[in-house]
Amino acid sequence: MARIACLFLSLIFSSPLYAVGQTWLDPHFVQQAFLEVALKNEHQPGDKPLAKWHQPLKIWLQHKVGDQALHESLVDAHIQHLQQITGHPIYRVSTRQQANVVWIFTRESQWQQDIREEMGQEALKYVRGAICKASYSVSPRTNEIIKASVIIPVDQSRSHGKLLACIVEEITQVMGLPNDSELAYPSIFNDYTPDDFLSPLDVVLLKLLYEPKLKSGMNQQQVTQQLKFLLQRYQHDEVLKDAVTVARSAPLRKMLE
Template structure:
């Protein structure tokens, strides 16, 4: 366990996000960030329909590399945090056929073939400069997410000091926040954010996405209307201010203790 603790410590960087401008307290900023991260996609232009899971998320993890205990700790800790934030059912399953999310810890030499098999050949067009990869499929009828994959080449991500970032960002994105944006800060969806864990802004974005009022398939006007109502409620109930404690309560933070 001592070795695991040392490995975790080497993966985590100091948290600077809470010292910057507290953007999650500003409803207009949160609204703009949500519209950018949830309704846009880094690989195509224009606004997209809102996507999210409606069915329970069932994750099967395959380990093709060593340090299994470390990867299990990171995986389980972040899944628990996402479940706490969204109140959406998310669980691990023991068999691949039970899963709608396939999560693979692999190595760089196998990365391309894993992406091609799990996400599809089209995804290979977008791996230039990427360190890890995730993708999801949606229902044609209502845009709800029905299947997803996360592929993390451990040797490649650790070489860049991004194993933790890959664990946190990729599974979070396949919940329905697909876009990286400079307009979201501090956020794991912004490469300039110094922290690899969910920021208070990320917590709010996830909570908003999994409110019952937010339905997959909604367009920008419909999403905006609901955001305005939800953010008034969040502000009145103190939920924006509570985002810091929700971010800091992440089980991943506890691994440092």
């Protein structure tokens, strides 16, 4: 039987380091950022094939801590934005059996056990320094993402002031952008970005990922070839310029203003 590949993703606590200009307006910068974030993984060296969802993301939330209504409203606001950006269906379901994404709000004293149960023993190798965690599995035949897990120890993430960052980053990464990189800035995929919301660059990266011309299983050469044409169109149609408005219109941002 073919083995289902699994990728592990973590949010590491860091502090702001630097600031740059409007990088999302530069097609070359966007292309390099996409290749770094989409075709690499923080825990595995080398390039990997492109991975994305073909099926809708069906998310089941499990609450092992209080503030259920708050957590649900934060999740709902962010997945609404992700769906608006990508055009890919994302919604919550009422039972675990219906879900392909299991999302657990837990506490620090339980989260290693939750990681072991949901992601396997291997995932515990990457817990050190992390304040929340996600993983996804891909089909060995098509490299499409078929299931995912998100685990947030609420007390731990709040103690670092990173509950919102965990909610935004982990589910965004399991869309198929698994790598953190200093070459992507400003971005939630860069540990030194001070803003916890999706940046204009993140908006562009997500839009690109769910373009029909970019297909699961593509290698770096194939992805690069398509990116050049897509980014020419994005520049001509002012998609790059409009990314600022899309980022600022995030329901989660408006909810917390």
